[in-house]
Every structure is written in structure tokens, then in C-alpha cells.
Amino acid sequence: MLRISDLTYRIEGRLLLEQASATIPTGHKVGLVGRNGSGKSTLFRLITGEVEGEGGEISFPRTWRVGGVAQEAPGSDTSLIDTVLEADIERTRLMKESETAQDPHRIAEIATRLADIGAHSAPARAAEILSGLGFDHEAQQRPCSEFSGGWRMRVALAAVLFSDPDLLLLDEPTNYLDLEGALWLESYLKRFQRTLILISHDRDLLNTAVDSILHLENKTLSFYTGNYDTFERTRAEKIALREALRTKQEAQRKHMQAFVDRFRYKESKARQAQSRLKAIAKLQPIAALVEERVTPFRLGEPDELSPPLIALDGVSTGYEGRVVLSNISLRIDPDDRIALLGANGNGKSTFAKLISDRLEPMSGTITKARRMRTGYFAQHQLDEMSPELTPVQQLALYLPKANERELRTRLGAAGFPEEKVATQIGNLSGGERARLLIMFAALDSPHLLILDEPTNHLDIDSREALVHALNDYEGAVILISHDPHLIETCADRLWLVARGRVTPYDGDLDDYRRLLLSERKNQGGGGRQKSASGSRAGARRSSAERRSQLAPLKRQVDQAEKKLEILNDELSKVEAALNTPNIYEKEPYRVVSLTRERADLMRRVEAAEAEWLRAAEAHEQAAAETATIDDN
Numbered sequence: 001m002l003r004i005s006d007l008t009y010r011i012e013g014r015l016l017l018e019q020a021s022a023t024i025p026t027g028h029k030v031g032l033v034g035r036n037g038s039g040k041s042t043l044f045r046l047i048t049g050e051v052e053g054e055g056g057e058i059s060f061p062r063t064w065r066v067g068g069v070a071q072e073a074p075g076s077d078t079s080l081i082d083t084v085l086e087a088d089i090e091r092t093r094l095m096k097e098s099e100t101a102q103d104p105h106r107i108a109e110i111a112t113r114l115a116d117i118g119a120h121s122a123p124a125r126a127a128e129i130l131s132g133l134g135f136d137h138e139a140q141q142r143p144c145s146e147f148s149g150g151w152r153m154r155v156a157l158a159a160v161l162f163s164d165p166d167l168l169l170l171d172e173p174t175n176y177l178d179l180e181g182a183l184w185l186e187s188y189l190k191r192f193q194r195t196l197i198l199i200s201h202d203r204d205l206l207n208t209a210v211d212s213i214l215h216l217e218n219k220t221l222s223f224y225t226g227n228y229d230t231f232e233r234t235r236a237e238k239i240a241l242r243e244a245l246r247t248k249q250e251a252q253r254k255h256m257q258a259f260v261d262r263f264r265y266k267e268s269k270a271r272q273a274q275s276r277l278k279a280i281a282k283l284q285p286i287a288a289l290v291e292e293r294v295t296p297f298r299l300g301e302p303d304e305l306s307p308p309l310i311a312l313d314g315v316s317t318g319y320e321g322r323v324v325l326s327n328i329s330l331r332i333d334p335d336d337r338i339a340l341l342g343a344n345g346n347g348k349s350t351f352a353k354l355i356s357d358r359l360e361p362m363s364g365t366i367t368k369a370r371r372m373r374t375g376y377f378a379q380h381q382l383d384e385m386s387p388e389l390t391p392v393q394q395l396a397l398y399l400p401k402a403n404e405r406e407l408r409t410r411l412g413a414a415g416f417p418e419e420k421v422a423t424q425i426g427n428l429s430g431g432e433r434a435r436l437l438i439m440f441a442a443l444d445s446p447h448l449l450i451l452d453e454p455t456n457h458l459d460i461d462s463r464e465a466l467v468h469a470l471n472d473y474e475g476a477v478i479l480i481s482h483d484p485h486l487i488e489t490c491a492d493r494l495w496l497v498a499r500g501r502v503t504p505y506d507g508d509l510d511d512y513r514r515l516l517l518s519e520r521k522n523q524g525g526g527g528r529q530k531s532a533s534g535s536r537a538g539a540r541r542s543s544a545e546r547r548s549q550l551a552p553l554k555r556q557v558d559q560a561e562k563k564l565e566i567l568n569d570e571l572s573k574v575e576a577a578l579n580t581p582n583i584y585e586k587e588p589y590r591v592v593s594l595t596r597e598r599a600d601l602m603r604r605v606e607a608a609e610a611e612w613l614r615a616a617e618a619h620e621q622a623a624a625e626t627a628t629i630d631d632n
Contacts, residue, residue, distance in 0.1 A: 001025050002047070002167065002195065004221065007056035009039070009046060016042055018219040019056065024212075029189065029196040031206040031228060034216035036431040036459045040199045043216065044068065044169050047197075060167065067165030069156045069173065077143040080135055080155055084126040087159035091119045122162075129158045132184035133177070134343055150176045150344075161188065168192065171199045174482055175456050178344040182482040183513050185209075201460045203228055203485040228460075230606065237599050240578065244591045251588055294461045295415030297438060297469035300445025305369045307333040309448055309476055310355055315364035317354045323362060324350045328502050330495070334447060336476045339487045341505060341512055342497035348480045349378065351502055352450050355478065375446035377437055379453045387426025391416055391436055394425060398443055414439045430457030438466070449473065452480045484509055560612035567608050571601045 002024040009017045016039035024030055032040050045051045047058055048066055060066075074083050086092050091114070098110045114120070130140050133154045144152055153176040160168070174182040182202065189196065189209035197214070200206055206213070206228035213224040213231035224231045308331040318324035325347045332338070332355070340348045353359035355366075356376045385394055392407045399407065411421050415435055425433060434457045441449065449470075455463050463486065470477060470490045479491055487494075487509055494505040494512070505512065577583070578594050 002058070002060045002197075004058050005056050007046065007053050007058065009042065009051070009053040011042065015219055017046075017053070017221075020216075020219065020221040021056075022214055022221040022223050024195065024197070024214070024223075026195055027193070028212055029192065029210045030198065030212050030214050031210040031231075032197055032199045032214045032216065033201075033206070033228070033231070033460065035461070036429055036457075038216045039219075040216055041171055044171055044197075044199070047167075047169065064166040065163070066167045066169065067160045067163050068169040069153070069160050069171065074144045074152055074155055074159070077145055079141050079143055080130055080147075080158075081123065081126055081140040083144055083155055084130060084159045084162045085122055087163040088117075088122060089163075091117060091122060095119065126158070126162050129161050129188075130155075132188065133158050133181050134345075154181070157185075164194070166194050168194060168196045170196070172201070172456075173198070174200065174202050174205065177482050179341060179482045179484070179487070180343045180516055183484070183516060187517070201455070201458060201463060202483055203460060203463070204483070206460075233602050233606070237595075237602060240598070241595050244588070244595055247585065247588060247591070251585060294465045295413075296465050297435070297442075298413065299375075299438075299442040299449060299469050299473040299475070302373065302445045302447045302475045305334055305372060305447055307331075307369075308367075309334055309336075309369050309372055311367040312355075313365045313367075315354070315366055316362045317350065317359055318362060319350075319359075324500065325354070325497070325502060326500050328364070330502060330504075332448065332476055332478070334476055335474075336493060337470075337479070337491045338477065338493045338495055339479045339481065339491035340495050340497050340502075346497045347500070347502075348497045349452055351497060352376070352378070352452050352478060352480060355448075356450050369447070372448065373444050373446040375441035375444075375449045377441045377449075377451045377454050379456060381437055385425050385433065385437070387424060389425055390422055391425060391428075392421050394436070395440070398440060410439075431459060431462060434458055435462070446475060448476045448478065450478045453482065455481060455483050455486060556615040557612065560608065560615045564605065564608040564612050567601060567605045571598065571605060574598045574601060 004020060004022045006019045006021055007017050008015075008019055032043065034040050042051070046053055048068060076083070078086070094110050094114055098107070098114070101107045101110060118125075127137070127140060131137075134151075135154070135158075144155055147155070157170075157173055157176070160170075173185060177185060182205070186205050186208050189198070189205075192209075196210070198205070198210055208227070210227060212226065213228060215222045215224065215231065215235070224234055226234065310332040312328045312330050315328040316323050316326040317328075328351075340351065342348050350359065354361065356374050358376070391411050392404065395407050395411060396402070396404075399410075402410075408418075408421055412418075416432075420428065420432065425436070428436070434454065438451075438454060441451075454466065458466065463483065467486060467489050470479075477490065479487065481487055494508070496503055496505040496512075507515070574594055574597050578591065578598065583591060
């Protein structure tokens with residue numbers, strides 16, 4: 001197991017960890033969460049020994065191999081597949097030694113060990129990982145030096161996954177992935193058998209790939225069993241209970257202090273007053289848990305325009321005479337919430353540039369509503385801001401007529417306190433710069449907001465704030481993101497960008513996930529022939545049988561969903577009671593009772609959710625298998 005004991009660490013005089021302790025059992029998959037800047041990445045560096053703490057210790061078995069994605073992406077002339085294979089140091093060393101070994105006994109030992117570690121199947125495993133991260137067979141044979149930095153980081157991720165370390169440390173692994181790569185990684189990590197610590201702000205990844213949460217807050221570590229949603233519920237319950245106890249204690253203290261103040265100097269009550277003073281002194285104060293509030297995003301309130309905002313008719317576009325997207329005939333209306341699906345390189349960002357007037361059409365026509373304003377956010381723009389300028393100086397370039405007080409007021413409303421307003425942009429965190437750029441994109445209350453990977457540098461709470469802002473925003477949204485939670489909560493239409501086209505996708509994100517897994521499975525099938533007609537007939541009969549099984553499975557889903565609704569209604573009533581004004585002062589004992597009832601209901605809701613999920617998955621799997629058989 002990994003044991004962290006009384007760990008203390010500070011950087012440039014700022015205390016990040018203070019006597020922090022946690023124990024991670026072997027084989028656990030843990031999500032490390034906390035606000036940006038709380039010290040999560042620093043904790044990784046302490047675990048790997050890159051830096052040393054000023055107190056405490058970190059221990060794990062000496063035989064453990066620790067793996068993490070290299071900070072510098074591979075850029076040599078070695079092919080991608082060979083770069084990944086070389087990550088298994090023992091296999092590489094033994095393969096090299098086998099070419100020159102002369103001693104028959106040593107040759108036998110090498111051959112045995114290579115067989116034990118599956119050396120001969122390694123190329124297939126490496127190719128599978130690279131394929132999952134978006135590299136086809138041809139790309140795997142090309143040198144790393146031919147790829148951009150983001151794609152090289154995928155190779156670095158593939159290498160550490162292939163090395164299969166005993167302790168795997170992943171710091172925001174989806175930042176360089178598209179949605180397809182993120183979904184594949186989610187599936188891979190679910191199957192991972194060793195110890196994993198994952199830093200991520202991807203809520204879906206933390207809900208599906210880990211079985212516990214390590215929370216870094218207020219310089220300490222707290223370990224929670226369960227996925228991220230369970231962690232949130234458990235922590236909320238803990239905060240509510242602590243607040244109830246604190247309120248009760250304050251009531252006791254106030255009551256005893258009132259007695260002391262009244263009878264302190266009355267001779268007949270002096271002894272009792274003194275006794276209460278001692279009792280007050282013995283009360284250990286329960287500090288209020290003050291949570292950092294995330295400043296909401298403000299995206300403006302655009303005036304109404306008649307639909308459509310944009311109409312494309314037979315449009316083609318690309319770069320330097322090379323067509324990337326062709327024959328696009330679509331329209332965008334004022335209330336559209338559209339997410340673009342498709343692997344990196346298929347043209348999602350190209351389409352975003354086309355409709356934001358950053359790229360000209362090669363053919364066809366684009367009609368736009370008069371007076372339409374467009375806001376555009378893209379990750380590369382983070383690098384285009386002048387790092388030597390402060391936020392107020394950068395904002396002045398967009399609003400040249402505003403005075404400094406107005407500029408500072410706008411920045412303050414966007415979550416930039418005085419000290420950040422005067423900080424050079426190059427010294428802001430990635431999350432702060434992303435927040436600044438979102439503010440710039442929404443400055444003139446756009447009718448259409450185009451967001452190309454807006455959440456890469458935002459923590460979970462800031463992502464949730466963006467979700468709320470987008471759902472309150474009255475304009476149209478075009479969203480490109482590898483965050484499934486953002487897509488599922490903010491988009492009501494999906495467009496697929498693939499094979500040079502942009503077309504509406506009729507399914508939901510779960511359908512798209514199944515499509516991707518099915519395509520990858522078919523690609524790995526080696527081009528096997530389809531069954532003969534007799535086999536097809538048998539498959540059709542099997543399909544009919546499966547369809548007959550769908551009805552009872554659907555009934556189970558409906559029953560579980562109804563049960564969950566009833567429990568959630570009961571939970572809402574209890575929470576409403578807990579929110580009654582002055583209940584903590586007037587009825588502290590009822591608060592304790594309600595808190596216990598709430599905890600019990602939360603456990604029952606969690607069990608009901610699990611029951612509903614099992615039923616829904618069984619129904620979906622049966623429906624998907626039936627559909628697959630019918631399609632074949």
C-alpha cells in the first residue's frame with residue numbers, strides 16, 4: 001500500500017501541505033481532487049521523489065514500479081510503436097540481450113522471462129493502446145518528430161499505460177485527448193488492475209474509472225470510498241452534520257454564558273457560575289467549514305434575432321486549397337445547443353472557424369442574421385494573450401473607451417480580485433486565463449457562443465459553474481469538448497464531423513459511445529468474413545428471442561426509476577425541513593434527527609440508483625445486441 005504520514009511541504013514560503021496523512025490500499029483506483037493550486041501535482045512530485053517534503057514521509061513497497069506521463073513529449077525519429085514498446089524497460093533489455101547471448105542457460109532464462117512477461121504479444125498490446133488514443137496503423141509507423149506537441153503527449157500517455165506500472169500516476173490525462181480518446185481511456189482505466197491515482201476535473205471519468213476519492217483541501221488529505229458523486233454526497237452530509245453540531249454547541253455556550261453574566265457576582269450563585277465558566281472553557285470549538293465559492297460565469301443577455309442565425313448551403317472549406325469539409329447544408333437557430341462529435345483532425349475546429357468568420361468558404365453560401373454577434377473561445381487563444389500584460393491592460397484593448405475603474409469592476413465581477421487584476425497574465429494559472437478568455441468571448445453579449453475545449457484548465461467546481469452559465473444563457477451554443485458531462489448537460493443536439501462532412505447525429509452520447517466501441521471492435525477483428533445465410537437466419541431467431549426479453553427488462557427499469565423518484569421526493573422534503581429558518585437555534589435536536597434521516601435516505605437513494613443503473617444497463621445491452629444482430 002501507499003502510505004502518506006504527516007507530510008508537510010511549502011513552496012516559495014506558501015504552505016501547501018501541513019501534516020497531511022492518507023493510506024491508499026494496493027489495487028485501489030483513487031481520484032485526487034481539489035481546487036486549482038491546492039497542490040495536487042506537487043503531491044505527485046513528492047510521491048515520485050522529484051521534491052522532498054520538510055516533514056513526514058511517503059512509503060510504498062520498494063519493488064513497486066511507479067509510472068507517470070513524462071513532462072516532455074517524445075520527439076525523436078523513433079516510430080510511435082517502437083517508442084511505446086521501449087517503455088517496457090525489462091522487455092527492451094532482454095530482447096537486446098537475446099540477440100547477443102551465447103550461454104545456453106542464459107538464453108533459456110531470457111526466453112522463459114520473455115514468455116512470462118508476454119513479450120511476444122507486446123507489439124499487439126502497444127498497437128491497441130495507440131489505436132485507442134487515435135493513431136491508426138500507418139501513423140504508428142511514423143516517427144514522433146512528425147507529430148505536434150499534443151499528439152506527442154498522447155504517445156507519452158500510451159507509453160506509460162503500456163509499461164503497466166504497479167503505481168500509475170495520471171495528471172489530467174484527458175487534456176490532450178478528444179472525446180473519442182477520453183471515452184477509450186475511461187474504458188481502459190476501468191479495467192486497470194493495479195494501483196492508480198488520477199488527477200482529473202472530468203466528472204464522468206471520476207465516476208466511472210475510480211473507486212475512491214482523495215480530497216486535498218485546507219492543506220490536508222481526506223480519503224473517501226466511492227466515486228465522485230458519492231464523495232460529493234458524503235462530504236455534504238459531513239458538512240451538514242458538523243454545522244448542526246457547531247450550532248448546538250454555540251447554543252450551549254450562549255446559554256451557559258448568559259447564566260454566568262447574570263449570576264457571576266451574586267454570592268448564592270457564584271459557585272454555579274464558576275462551574276459553568278469551566279464547562280465553557282472545556283468546550284472544544286467546532287470551526288465552521290467555509291467553502292470557497294466559485295464566481296459564476298456571466299455570458300451576457302443577447303437581444304432577440306429572427307431565425308436562422310446562420311444557414312449554410314453546399315459549403316466547402318479548408319486550408320491553402322485543400323478541402324477539409326465539403327457540401328455542408330445546415331442551419332443554426334437562436335436557441336440551438338449543439339455539440340460537435342468526431343475525432344481530432346476530422347475538422348471540428350475548422351467548422352468552428354468557418355462559422356466564426358475566421359475561415360472563408362471555398363464554395364457554397366453562408367447566410368447570417370443581420371446584427372448577429374459571435375463569441376469565440378479556443379484553447380490556442382490562451383497563448384495569444386500578451387503574457388506581459390495584466391488582465392486590466394488586456395481588457396482595455398477590447399474596451400478602449402472604458403476607464404480603469406470600469407475595467408476593474410468588470411474583472412472583479414468575473415472573479416478577479418485586486419491582486420489578480422494587477423498580475424501579469426503569464427503568471428496567472430491556466431484556469432484563471434481560461435476564465436479571462438471566456439469573459440472576453442462574452443463581452444458584447446453574443447447571439448452565438450462557440451466554445452472549443454473551454455474546460456481543459458478549469459477545476460470541477462468551475463466546470464459546474466460554466467454548466468450553469470450555459471444553461472442560463474439565452475443565445476445559441478456550439479460546443480467542442482472531451483468532457484462528456486459538459487456535453488450531456490448543455491447540448492440538446494449532436495452533429496458528427498467525420499469523413500469530410502458535418503451531419504446531424506440522431507443518437508445520444510451513450511449511442512455514440514457504443515458506436516465507437518463497436519467500430520474499434522470491428523477494426524480489431526482482422527476483417528473476418530460475415531456468417532453464411534444459414535447463420536444469419538439463426539441470428540434473426542436469436543434477435544427475436546432477445547426482443548421478447550426486452551419487455552420485462554424495461555419494466556424493471558421503470559420500477560427502479562419510480563422507486564428512485566419516491567426516495568428523491570422524501571429526501572427533498574427532509575432537506576427542505578433542514579433549510580427551515582432558525583431551525584438550528586430553535587430545534588437543534590430535530591436537526592440531528594433530520595440529519596440522520598437524510599443520511600439514511602441518501603444511502604437508500606444510492607442503492608436505488610445502483611439498482612436502476614443495473615437494470616438500465618441490462619436493458620440497453622440487450623437492446624444493443626438485438627440491434628447489432630438485426631443490422632448484420
